[in-house]
Amino acid sequence: MCGVVGVVAQSGVSQTLYDALTILQHRGQDAAGMMIYGGGRFNQRKGNGFVRDVFRQHHMEHLIGDLGVGHCRYPTAGSSSPALAQPFYVNSPYGIALAHNGNLVNAEDLKREVFREDLRHINTDSDSEVMLNVFAHELQKVGKLTPTPSDIFHAVKGLHRRCSGGYAVVAMIADYGIVGFRDPHGIRPLVYGRRETSTGPEYMIASESVALRSQGFECIADVAPGQAVFIERSGAIHIEQCSHDVAHTPCIFEYVYFARPDSIIDDISVYKARLRMGEKLAEKIMRLYPDHDIDVVIPIPDSSRVSAQVLAHNMNLKFREGLIKNRYIGRTFIMPGQSMRKKSVRQKLNAIELEFQDKNVLLVDDSIVRGTTCNEIIQMAREAGAKKVYFASAAPPVRYPNVYGIDMPSVDELIAHNKTVEQIGFEIGADWLVYQDLEDLVDAAREGNPAIENFDCAVFDGKYVTGDVDQDYLEQLNTRRNDQAQAEESNGFSTVPDEASVVDLYNDNS
Numbered sequence: 001m002c003g004v005v006g007v008v009a010q011s012g013v014s015q016t017l018y019d020a021l022t023i024l025q026h027r028g029q030d031a032a033g034m035m036i037y038g039g040g041r042f043n044q045r046k047g048n049g050f051v052r053d054v055f056r057q058h059h060m061e062h063l064i065g066d067l068g069v070g071h072c073r074y075p076t077a078g079s080s081s082p083a084l085a086q087p088f089y090v091n092s093p094y095g096i097a098l099a100h101n102g103n104l105v106n107a108e109d110l111k112r113e114v115f116r117e118d119l120r121h122i123n124t125d126s127d128s129e130v131m132l133n134v135f136a137h138e139l140q141k142v143g144k145l146t147p148t149p150s151d152i153f154h155a156v157k158g159l160h161r162r163c164s165g166g167y168a169v170v171a172m173i174a175d176y177g178i179v180g181f182r183d184p185h186g187i188r189p190l191v192y193g194r195r196e197t198s199t200g201p202e203y204m205i206a207s208e209s210v211a212l213r214s215q216g217f218e219c220i221a222d223v224a225p226g227q228a229v230f231i232e233r234s235g236a237i238h239i240e241q242c243s244h245d246v247a248h249t250p251c252i253f254e255y256v257y258f259a260r261p262d263s264i265i266d267d268i269s270v271y272k273a274r275l276r277m278g279e280k281l282a283e284k285i286m287r288l289y290p291d292h293d294i295d296v297v298i299p300i301p302d303s304s305r306v307s308a309q310v311l312a313h314n315m316n317l318k319f320r321e322g323l324i325k326n327r328y329i330g331r332t333f334i335m336p337g338q339s340m341r342k343k344s345v346r347q348k349l350n351a352i353e354l355e356f357q358d359k360n361v362l363l364v365d366d367s368i369v370r371g372t373t374c375n376e377i378i379q380m381a382r383e384a385g386a387k388k389v390y391f392a393s394a395a396p397p398v399r400y401p402n403v404y405g406i407d408m409p410s411v412d413e414l415i416a417h418n419k420t421v422e423q424i425g426f427e428i429g430a431d432w433l434v435y436q437d438l439e440d441l442v443d444a445a446r447e448g449n450p451a452i453e454n455f456d457c458a459v460f461d462g463k464y465v466t467g468d469v470d471q472d473y474l475e476q477l478n479t480r481r482n483d484q485a486q487a488e489e490s491n492g493f494s495t496v497p498d499e500a501s502v503v504d505l506y507n508d509n510s
Helices: 014-023 107-116 127-140 149-162 209-214 253-258 270-288 305-314 338-348 372-383 421-428 438-446 471-481 483-491 499-506
Strands: 003-008 031-038 041-048 067-073 088-090 096-104 165-173 177-182 191-197 200-206 218-222 227-232 237-241 296-299 323-325 349-351 360-365 388-393 432-435
Touching: 003 014, 003 096, 003 165, 003 177, 014 031, 014 067, 014 200, 014 209, 031 096, 067 096, 067 165, 067 177, 088 127, 096 107, 096 127, 107 127, 127 149, 127 165, 149 177, 149 227, 149 237, 177 200, 191 209, 200 209, 200 227, 209 218, 253 270, 253 438, 270 305, 270 360, 270 432, 270 438, 296 305, 305 360, 338 349, 338 372, 349 372, 360 372, 372 388, 372 421, 421 432
Parallel strands: 296 360, 360 388, 388 432
Antiparallel strands: 003 067, 003 200, 031 041, 031 067, 088 096, 096 165, 165 177, 177 227, 191 200, 191 218, 227 237, 323 349
């Protein structure tokens, strides 16, 4: 999961991009970057770390231009090489910089195709670089010195035909403008908006509406599935549907965990969706445990807080902030390696003993993925004096890997894979465990926009909406994503594939 943003302005865009990336920091903490066009050239800065660490004052002074794209990266394959920081760039045709949120499921086939047929070289193992070269090739086939909006939309159509997976993209074409587009299923979010200035209108395309509103942009609309929005450097805006084989199925995990609660995605308030999740979870607990002895409800900060508050209210229970979060520790979900995640939980959270002492506590979390965090927090609650510790998840059991841009780990590391709820509860150390029902989760999101009939719920039900994810692909994904592979990759550094990868990529006999 990553954050992307593109801005077309009447003056310098570096500060607007910086502020927007800071707002989108929750979507990726591994790396950040921006590329700006001005004075006939691209100006770039990117690197590993938080936005505030990558961009210093002396960097900002050199990021000059009125057209730009930015990215904050969350690695979906465990690698944190600086070479993978975005945006990526190619100089032909025209000069194109691209930032991508999501994951292509046919990236390996595309790498070979790009090399053998498009005659383009891929320098990293990033599917975003593959997508950039596909887009560049499709645009180059137009063969014009000056591309029209129709030409750019034609290139997006070609990309849709070749790429499969979840993707939300902003791309800057030197001296012409910025194009934003979304996969035909609308799995990953993308929204665009406008603000008026004394010198004329300015536009922003970003992953979440909160990035626009924070900078004074009025949201116009979500980019529709398969749609592209092109904004010329002059401020003229063009919109075209570039894929007609669409089936709107946004990722439901955006509403559960990733998106900020103050965002609206596909006309659904993330905050309201989480409220409804809490309401439905309260109903289930009352149905399963009508004679419960819960004394207090405590959320695991931060994304579960909204659901926990309404759950406590509907069950007429006390709601207390019993766990205090250290804001300077990154999201443990993102961190590679069980030992690193386990250590980080104790650094990240601290219990207020008075809220646990001699009480039966219901802990509420947004979801349970590996179970490492849950186990550590339950131990922490018992050490703080809790008599009993119950656990509720606002999402159903995560039993399958995600292939569309969320680094859900190796299937063997998913605590719910091939386990009953009772087995999971025992493993995390809870006195009892309750999960949200999938039907209730979908209803909680859909109530915000009944026009969306289905969501991408693959991590819960194993149904992959692009229809081209088979067991062979999942087994390869399992190999790449297991913690041992991630640890080995993070201990080394390379900007190009290793020798075996090069042979596999370029050899017709591979």
